[in-house]
Amino acid sequence: AKTRHFKWEVEYMYWSPDCIEHVVMGINGQFPGPTIRAKAGDTVVVELTNKLPTEGVVIHWHGIRQLGTPWADGTAFISQCAINSGETFHYRFKVDRAGTYFYHGHLGMQRSAGLYGSLLVDVAEGEKEPFHYDGEFNLLLSDWWHKSVHEQEVGLSSNPFRWIGEPQSLLINGRGQYNCSLAAQYSDTNSSQCKLRGNEQCAPQILHVRSNKTYRLRVASSTALASLNLAIGNHKMVVVEADGNYLQPFKVNDLDIYSGESYSVLITTNQDPSKNYWLSIGVRGRLPATPPGLTILNYQPTSASKFPTSPPPVTPPWNDYHHSKMFSKSIFALMGSPKPPTSYDRRISLLNTQNKIDGFTKWAINNVSLALPPTPYLGSIKYGLRNAFDQKSPPENFPDNYDVMRPPINPNSTTGSGVYMFGLNTTVDVILQNANALSDNVSEIHPWHLHGHDFWVLGYGEGKFSAKDEKKLNFKNPPLRNTAVIFPYGWTALRFVADNPGVWAFHCHIEPHLHMAKLLYKNRGR
Ligand code: C2O
Incomplete structure (x- = not known):
């Protein structure tokens, strides 16, 4: 096992998550923050310097159990004092188990401000996952408001109460489009077609695949509010992991994911390789006022700029709770997983x-x-x-x-x-x-x-x-x-x-x- 060192600076910076420039909370000039990748059993050390001019900060490692290291949990007023402006704090913890995790700010509404990133743990050297795949993609999902979190906070703690409303955009790996749509040509609403070169901060990260392979998609949701549903045109998904635990594999057309959850799904690229396909996320559980978040599954060597022949998959109706319950109730532990004690104290x-x-x-x-x-x-x-x-x-x-x-x-x-x-x-x-x-x-x-x-x-x-x-x-x-x-x-x-x-x-x-x-x-x- 290794010790992996990271030196991070948290700061405000200008960024265009959804093609509109705003101030976001970033790490080392990146939004979302850098991805931590480690192997099970490794020790992660993050030396975190607070470069926010007027506020404290902490980072929580969501899904990492912190066995024996409660001081590294990164919860303001619970495990530690906020790291003051200009100060540095060392987080040191073991990533004891493979899985898909993420990290985020845990003070005030700093997660909403954009303070989050992925934490991916591979199986230890010589170990194997209980499923096979040829390649993988990581999708960190979030929602984004144009109103600053400071304004949001003031509204929430005002009398009369002012609700933050629905997000302006849904982001996949910190990328969404507010003033245009990638799929405008399929819709009858008058949204305009995005003209992106691909190098913009808001341009989607295309998932490049080859035909007849199996890919693992790691999906985690750091949303502030939105419950999401993810679907890929023409492709079914086999759900195999949730929150760092293996599942009894089951097949779905679409996946519900709530804030704080993570999943791994396997897809097989067995569709017409001369076409591309949409990957779409949409809002569930609240009357949506946010357009779907989109990216493209590109079958190489087909050009990534070729439009999918059909519109993006449609999210199930927001209030179809039956659909969500059916999904939640199909999740079971993989055989051989630890069982609960038979009684409670x-x-x-x-x-x-x-x-x-x-x-x-x-x-x-x-x-x-x-x-x-x-x-x-x-x-x-x-x-x-x-x-x-x-x-x-x-x-x-x-x-x-x-x-x-x-x-x-x-x-x-x-x-x-x-x-x-x-x-x-x-x-x-x-x-x-x-x-x-x-x-x-x-x-x-x-x-x-x-x-x-x-x-x-x-x-x-x-x-x-x-x-x-x-x-x-x-x-x-x-x-x-x-x-x-x-x-x-x-x-x-x-x-x-x-x-x-x-x-x-x-x-x-x-x-x-x-x-x-x-x-x-x-x-x-x-
Ligand atoms: Cu206490 Cu991801 O949260």
């Missing part, structure tokens, strides 16, 4: 609600909205600073008679900074419970992401979780993930073993939701 239920606190719109869990303390939890606990955060644990459930199908009767909630404490090696079940938001007939998708661990996704269901749902849970081959979605008005059941001492965030990966407070949890070794 502790079960907590987390009700997700939208609330009001002093007139401000917030998200809360069991009626408490997390307010991060100024002193990072990890240090407070290590040094026994008892006044640094609420010592009382947050509630472990919610009133039995809470009606998840209606807006809260009392919309008011409170803030708190307590954490759930788990004894080392306890098995914890978490029931994530969705509910109606503040307005009638609204319940949103929330992709929940756990730091420092993977969890088994035991099942999904409708309405309020109850005893009769128990027997629907999958203990045989549930997938291990670090992110799992709760569908509108539904529940999702997770199980994990608290085997990695530290303080770990567990939160909805939607950036404005996170920013509107909602985060939790845990600790305690030995």
Whole structure:
């Protein structure tokens, strides 16, 4: 195993992610940031210098469990203080397992500002993946706003509340097109055809393939808000990896991916090689107001500038939740993967609600909205600073008679900074419970992401979780993930073993939701 050193500088810079120039948060003059590529067992060292003139920064290594290195998790006010302007911090951690990961800022809305990049881990020397492929492509997906994150933040924390709205563009590897479309010629709307030479910052990265080969597409979503669906014209995909864990391979026409998730899919280039094909991403779960993100699958030696003969694949209707549920429910662990313990030591239920606190719109869990303390939890606990955060644990459930199908009767909630404490090696079940938001007939998708661990996704269901749902849970081959979605008005059941001492965030990966407070949890070794 090797140690891989990286020297990074985070800075604001001018960039044109969607052909319109804006300020983005970049690393070493690049957007997205440089890709980290390592082998399982390697140690990664990132020497991060903050060149932002007036704000702190941290970077979280999303999906890396940080076994024994909780100080390197990169969560502001949780694992560390923000790195001040002009300062340098060393992140040092082991990438213990092959897989598709990414990294991103974890302070304020710095992820939305463009602070993200890919982290790809290959199998260790001499090891093999449980599937074969001839080549691979990496697709890091994101969404992009023209409004600065500072303006977005002010709106979210104003009274009256101002929502950020839908993204202007969807980006693939930081590239999208706002003022034109790559596929205008197929559409009846009057978007204009892009005239790109290919060397622009917003020009799509074309996927050049040869005929009759198998390619691995690594797909990760760092979106601030959008749930996405990815499809490739004429090509089916075989899903083989999720969040660094191997899956029982299954075939799909299109792939749903929520913020914080990653997948590997295999495609076989068995279509007419004299043609090119669209790869398209579109918005799910919210009424889309954003055109699809596009690139081209180019069969060499066919010219990459030859247009596909048919229009880009159409994203399933945004509110076709049945389609999304069918996809989520077809994900199973590859045979031989670690199985969950057969029983739990502790079960907590987390009700997700939208609330009001002093007139401000917030998200809360069991009626408490997390307010991060100024002193990072990890240090407070290590040094026994008892006044640094609420010592009382947050509630472990919610009133039995809470009606998840209606807006809260009392919309008011409170803030708190307590954490759930788990004894080392306890098995914890978490029931994530969705509910109606503040307005009638609204319940949103929330992709929940756990730091420092993977969890088994035991099942999904409708309405309020109850005893009769128990027997629907999958203990045989549930997938291990670090992110799992709760569908509108539904529940999702997770199980994990608290085997990695530290303080770990567990939160909805939607950036404005996170920013509107909602985060939790845990600790305690030995
Ligand atoms: Cu990728 Cu705490 O998040």
